[in-house]
Amino acid sequence: MTKSTTGVRVRTESGPRCRWCRRVLPEQKGAGRKRVFCSQACRQWDWVGRQRARELKLSEDELVVARQEIDSLYDDLYVLACAVDDTERELKAGRPTVTSLKEAMEWILDAARPLRDRTLTPSGQHE
Numbered sequence: 001m002t003k004s005t006t007g008v009r010v011r012t013e014s015g016p017r018c019r020w021c022r023r024v025l026p027e028q029k030g031a032g033r034k035r036v037f038c039s040q041a042c043r044q045w046d047w048v049g050r051q052r053a054r055e056l057k058l059s060e061d062e063l064v065v066a067r068q069e070i071d072s073l074y075d076d077l078y079v080l081a082c083a084v085d086d087t088e089r090e091l092k093a094g095r096p097t098v099t100s101l102k103e104a105m106e107w108i109l110d111a112a113r114p115l116r117d118r119t120l121t122p123s124g125q126h127e
């Protein structure tokens with residue numbers, strides 16, 4: 001974490017990341033085994049994914065994900081892309097007002113929020 005000029009905390013995209021969800025890992029204090037997952041859930045999903053890859057004779061780097069998960073991810077990405085396009089258009093068209101900027105910001109945040117909270121999970125665990 002660093003401080004921006006406005007005093008708002010912003011997350012720096014450096015440091016080791018969770019092997020499953022790719023979020024930056026919290027700083028590790030003291031000695032001990034190096035952390036590779038941010039949570040027990042991520043450790044579990046990674047294990048399940050590897051297990052599943054082994055069953056299907058895939059490599060360790062391949063992952064089976066349900067089409068529905070990918071579809072839903074693409075849906076969210078599409079909404080975000082629309083929000084970005086609209087906002088870029090808004091900014092290019094003359095002088096944006098505080099109200100229009102606020103609206104654009106809300107639109108982008110609404111579109112980005114589902115992606116912030118998303119993690120993918122391996123398929124084949126529901127039989």
Ligand SMILES: [Zn+2]
Pocket residue numbers: 018019020021022023037038039042
């Ligand atoms: Zn994680």
